[in-house]
Amino acid sequence: MSLWKPMFDAARTTIRNLGRKPITAMHPFEPRVRAPRYRQSFALLHEANGDEACIGCKKCEKICPSEVITVGTAAKRESPATGKKRGWADDFTLDLQACIVCELCVQVCPVDAIVMVRVPNAPGFEREDLFLTMKRLYENEALPHAPAIGSSMIASHNPAPAAAEAPKEPAA
Amino acid sequence: MSTHAPAHPVETSSAPAARVPTPVIGPRANPYLDIESYEAEGDLMVLNMGPQHPSTHGVLRLKLWLDGEVVVKAVPYLGYLHRGVEKLLEKLSYVQSTPIVDKNDYVASMTNELALVMAFEKLEGCEVPRRARYLRTICAEMQRVASHLLWLGTFALDMGGALGGGTTAFMYCLRERERILDLFEELTGARFHYHMMQIGGVRHDLPAGWDAHMKQVAADILARIPEYESMLSENPIFRARTRGVGRIDALLAQELGLSGPNLRACGIDHDLRKSQPYAAYDEIEVRSAIAYEGDVYARYVVRVAEMRESLRIATALIDGVPSGPIMGRKPIETVNAVKPPAGEAYVAIDSPRGELGSWVVSDGSPKPYRCKLRPPSYHALAALPYLLPGTTIPDVVVILGSLDPIMGEADR
Amino acid sequence: MNMLFGSPVLHALILGVVIISALLGVTSYFIWVERKFAGRMQSRIGPEHVGWKGLLQPIADAFKLLIKEDITPKSADRAMFNLAPLLAVTVALLSLAVLPLASGLVIADLDVGVLFFLAAGALTVVPTWMAGWGSNNKYALIGGMRAIAQSVAYGVPLVLAALVPVILSGSMNLSHIVAAQAGGHWFAFWPIGPGFAAGILFVLATLAEGNRIPFDIPEAESELVSGISTEYTGMKFGMFYLGEYVHSLVGAALFVTLFLGGYDGPGPDVLVLQLAWFLLKTAVVSMLLLWVRWTYVRLRSDQLMTLCWKYLLPSGLVLVVASALWVWWKQQGGLA
Numbered sequence: 074m075s076l077w078k079p080m081f082d083a084a085r086t087t088i089r090n091l092g093r094k095p096i097t098a099m100h101p102f103e104p105r106v107r108a109p110r111y112r113q114s115f116a117l118l119h120e121a122n123g124d125e126a127c128i129g130c131k132k133c134e135k136i137c138p139s140e141v142i143t144v145g146t147a148a149k150r151e152s153p154a155t156g157k158k159r160g161w162a163d164d165f166t167l168d169l170q171a172c173i174v175c176e177l178c179v180q181v182c183p184v185d186a187i188v189m190v191r192v193p194n195a196p197g198f199e200r201e202d203l204f205l206t207m208k209r210l211y212e213n214e215a216l217p218h219a220p221a222i223g224s225s226m227i228a229s230h231n232p233a234p235a236a237a238e239a240p241k242e243p244a245a
Numbered sequence: 246m247s248t249h250a251p252a253h254p255v256e257t258s259s260a261p262a263a264r265v266p267t268p269v270i271g272p273r274a275n276p277y278l279d280i281e282s283y284e285a286e287g288d289l290m291v292l293n294m295g296p297q298h299p300s301t302h303g304v305l306r307l308k309l310w311l312d313g314e315v316v317v318k319a320v321p322y323l324g325y326l327h328r329g330v331e332k333l334l335e336k337l338s339y340v341q342s343t344p345i346v347d348k349n350d351y352v353a354s355m356t357n358e359l360a361l362v363m364a365f366e367k368l369e370g371c372e373v374p375r376r377a378r379y380l381r382t383i384c385a386e387m388q389r390v391a392s393h394l395l396w397l398g399t400f401a402l403d404m405g406g407a408l409g410g411g412t413t414a415f416m417y418c419l420r421e422r423e424r425i426l427d428l429f430e431e432l433t434g435a436r437f438h439y440h441m442m443q444i445g446g447v448r449h450d451l452p453a454g455w456d457a458h459m460k461q462v463a464a465d466i467l468a469r470i471p472e473y474e475s476m477l478s479e480n481p482i483f484r485a486r487t488r489g490v491g492r493i494d495a496l497l498a499q500e501l502g503l504s505g506p507n508l509r510a511c512g513i514d515h516d517l518r519k520s521q522p523y524a525a526y527d528e529i530e531v532r533s534a535i536a537y538e539g540d541v542y543a544r545y546v547v548r549v550a551e552m553r554e555s556l557r558i559a560t561a562l563i564d565g566v567p568s569g570p571i572m573g574r575k576p577i578e579t580v581n582a583v584k585p586p587a588g589e590a591y592v593a594i595d596s597p598r599g600e601l602g603s604w605v606v607s608d609g610s611p612k613p614y615r616c617k618l619r620p621p622s623y624h625a626l627a628a629l630p631y632l633l634p635g636t637t638i639p640d641v642v643v644i645l646g647s648l649d650p651i652m653g654e655a656d657r
Numbered sequence: 658m659n660m661l662f663g664s665p666v667l668h669a670l671i672l673g674v675v676i677i678s679a680l681l682g683v684t685s686y687f688i689w690v691e692r693k694f695a696g697r698m699q700s701r702i703g704p705e706h707v708g709w710k711g712l713l714q715p716i717a718d719a720f721k722l723l724i725k726e727d728i729t730p731k732s733a734d735r736a737m738f739n740l741a742p743l744l745a746v747t748v749a750l751l752s753l754a755v756l757p758l759a760s761g762l763v764i765a766d767l768d769v770g771v772l773f774f775l776a777a778g779a780l781t782v783v784p785t786w787m788a789g790w791g792s793n794n795k796y797a798l799i800g801g802m803r804a805i806a807q808s809v810a811y812g813v814p815l816v817l818a819a820l821v822p823v824i825l826s827g828s829m830n831l832s833h834i835v836a837a838q839a840g841g842h843w844f845a846f847w848p849i850g851p852g853f854a855a856g857i858l859f860v861l862a863t864l865a866e867g868n869r870i871p872f873d874i875p876e877a878e879s880e881l882v883s884g885i886s887t888e889y890t891g892m893k894f895g896m897f898y899l900g901e902y903v904h905s906l907v908g909a910a911l912f913v914t915l916f917l918g919g920y921d922g923p924g925p926d927v928l929v930l931q932l933a934w935f936l937l938k939t940a941v942v943s944m945l946l947l948w949v950r951w952t953y954v955r956l957r958s959d960q961l962m963t964l965c966w967k968y969l970l971p972s973g974l975v976l977v978v979a980s981a982l983w984v985w986w987k988q989q990g991g992l993a
Contacts, residue, residue, distance in 0.1 A: 083410075084952050096420055111435075175343075232446075412695075412951070416699035482954055639958060
């Protein structure tokens, strides 16, 4: 009997799973629930006053391990909203095909200009579909953002946080 | 094998036990067998279990000389997944290298990062705060469970075939692994390559409700492990396929540099979490699972026991995570932020596959001078020319699966 | 209806065409059932989107296989390579000729029906071997060699297990075997002992002859890529696949005929009802075989041989002797 009992046990396990509800998620018919911190594609942001946030400092370009970001720095000129002189970027491209989704560009941005978005780019038929131009990056600003952004990440990495701030809050 | 040893795995106390006193040297195959002289005696068929094969765990080429179905000589060829990671690390700065080594052992990503950043921290001499150490340990242990679940699924798949009982066990294991990946997605935002570790601590802090979620996931997986065992452990077909197959004697294991579950299944209690505690392992009792036969079944049993133990450790630690900062040094804001003094450091951790080490040489600049990564799978694959001769083709697949090689880390 | 249109040839032709077409249709949908069943056992759903609940999936699969490129390797033995898939389906269908689906509903009511289907079962190794040799591929060759060893070995317990109903009923004609089990005296359960054990032996041997897990070493996907069907593409591969499922269904039907009473069942002796009982029993047995397939891992080739020669063969011999003794005891008056 010792030979047959384990065979029956295995059979019983598989039949028991027959009764369980399948765990298949039927997307794209049902939306897939992603974690709040899920990050996939990118967006460039505008400031509250309407200016483009990116100052063309190229820190993201330098830190990217896969070298997917190319920033064209424009000459310094006045901002139409505040009137102060600041840097601008006249071109910003991000090759999503080679991106390894490491989030380092978000971490180092000093002005919180780049952020990751929670919606993946729809698959496309051409390489151009996965090559984010500046125009598309600013269009992506409308998509839901992942919570992590440069200043909050750096704040959460502070080795001596202020006494009031308890790190157990949902920091990025 | 020593006759007084029990035939089932035991869990030792947290103190490192004495070595197995009399290592028995089993019959050894000669991996350098001069095949030309042998060929003259009979006809041998050279079969290439080539880089593309449903069960070589990645791109591994195994050149087998077969006499009928029995293997006479086996030579593994590596390098099909070589991507020049170590050279790439010389070109990138310290800050940029963490997401790159994620891709070595792609099944257990966080352990790669952990080994590398610990070496960088040792070079820099920076202290990791207690909270970060707890988070690292919890992540490493849940990562170990995820890796072993994947191993178990593919191991059953190797044995049962793509259309059959193996697929069923595979689906169950991956179903559980998905829950761990969802957990990590909540923590870091990614499912496979997390980039969680950073020099000086971790990058992401716990979101609200993560500890309750983690405890739920751990309890559910712990409840499901007996199901896998019911399908595999006592099953006579499984036992016939794995008991007595691919026996590595303790001396050979030590000579080859095997580590992790492969070594612990030979009776040697060598666990880096106990002998060189890192992260938060010095604050918790780690019990390693030991088995004494050194065959495929022993390795299976050790890994299942390790899954249980990892779930226990993670559940025990999550309640006691201290509050505090998650980084021990200045936040990293530029690409040249980390400039350790000249020197070298070697740090090894206990990854799900064994001893994963990184040796880093620094020359004072923001880029490392040399990074050498010591992958456990590479040394596990070195056992193949000793183990495979004398076995049949189905055994080749089972033995290869039981060593748990990941070609990404073996080839880098 | 023993003779359609009064001629056995015409009867066989017409009934044969009808039954074989029906079987091929049923086999395609058996594949659908298997995929859904296996999916549910693995906490997932099977095919769902091609047609309502995936019911058009087999048609989509067949269409896909038809439009794929048909590749014959340059150094393959063309005759053997191209003939093997056709033979695989044909030989699997052969045993259908002697199966009584209802009383009188049999294509060829042979007096040596058991011998015929055993011979057809033994023939299944030929297309497998032809595929293994003709592919000029080392993986296929190993698969073919294993198939020969396995088929020849498991042919013996198959014969011995099939002999038990023959002895118990006294005839090799399958219709007579079914008639001997009329009234619920199915050989699997009466007499207690030899019939049940012979049934298990028959199931194991049929699984082995049909290369089903746990005996599927000729096409062991994790070891031999695809074994004998490695080099086949398109519809030729589809034929192997179809042949395997046909063999499985026909094997289940034979088991039902020999051990589970065939078309016997409670209710009046109406043709439609008998057919329904037969189909129901075959369906249940097929589902059981599926359950076995999706639960267990496979045996190693030498363990498979050990099982056959050291355990199944002696058991088969003992069972034949036991059933013969039982029949003699009955004839001597038995309990009366």
